[in-house]
Amino acid sequence: MSAALAETPAGRVFHALGDPTRRAIVERVSRRPLSVSRLAGPLGITLTAVAQHLRVLEGCGLVRTEKLGRVRTCRLDPEGLTLVSRWADECRSLWERRLDRLGDLLAEEN
C-alpha cells in the first residue's frame, strides 16, 4: 500500500487489519464485548501488547473501549467500517493527489 493511501481513513483501517492479532481481536469482539484480560488470554499475548493493538484499532474507529468500574471492556464500533461513507473524504484526497500529479506531468513537458 502506498504512503498516500496509508494516510487516508480507509488506509488506516486496511493497515490495522493487516495484522493477524488485530484481526483476531476484531473477530472476537464482534461476537460479544470482552474485557481486556479475557481478550488477552486466548491470544497468548500480554495485557500491554493487547493495549497497544487496541490503541491502533480505536484510532481507526474499528473498536471502542470503555471502563466500567475497574474493568475495561472492548466492543466492536459499528461506525468503524463505514469504509464507503469514508469515500467522501477519500474522493477529496484522491483528487488532491491527482491534481498534484497533473502538475508533475505538466512540469515534465517542455
Place this chain on the structure above:
Amino acid sequence: MDLSATHDTFVLERTYPKPPDRVFAAFADPAKKRRWYAEGEHAAERFELDFRVGGIERQLFRLGENTPFPGTAITTEGRHEDIVPDRRIVISSTMSLGERRISTTLATFELVPEDGGTRLVLTHQAVFYEGADGPEMRKGGWEKLLDQLGAWLEE
C-alpha cells in the same frame, strides 16, 4: 432499508505554470490523462477515454491483497457532459464497488488563464447512495468483512 442519500461538495484549486491549452491537453489525450488520473497509488487495470461530448471514460482497478476486500473491482464510468476547448470540461460519473453503486459525481474543471499559467478550479459535487451511510450497507460491509476474517483465520 434506509434509502438515504448524502451529498458532498468540495472545490479544489491549483495553479500550474503552463498555458490552458497544455492543461486541456492533459484531459484530452488518453495517454496523458491516464498518467495523472488513473495511475499513482493504484494503477488502473483498465482505462478508456473517449474525449468528446457524450464520450465515455471508464476506469477499473482492484483492491489489493492487503485490503479487507482483495480482488474487489472498483469501477468508474463517466460521461463528458460539456467541453469548451482550453476553458471547461464537465464529467458526470458513477463509481461502483463490485456490483454496488457507491456514488455519482459531477466534476467541473474550469481553466482560467493567469500570468502565463493556468488556474484550475475543480468543483466536485457528489451524491453517495444509501450504501454510503445507511445501516444496511454498514451491516453488509461488516458481514462481508467478518466472513473474510473468518476465512483468513482458518487458513
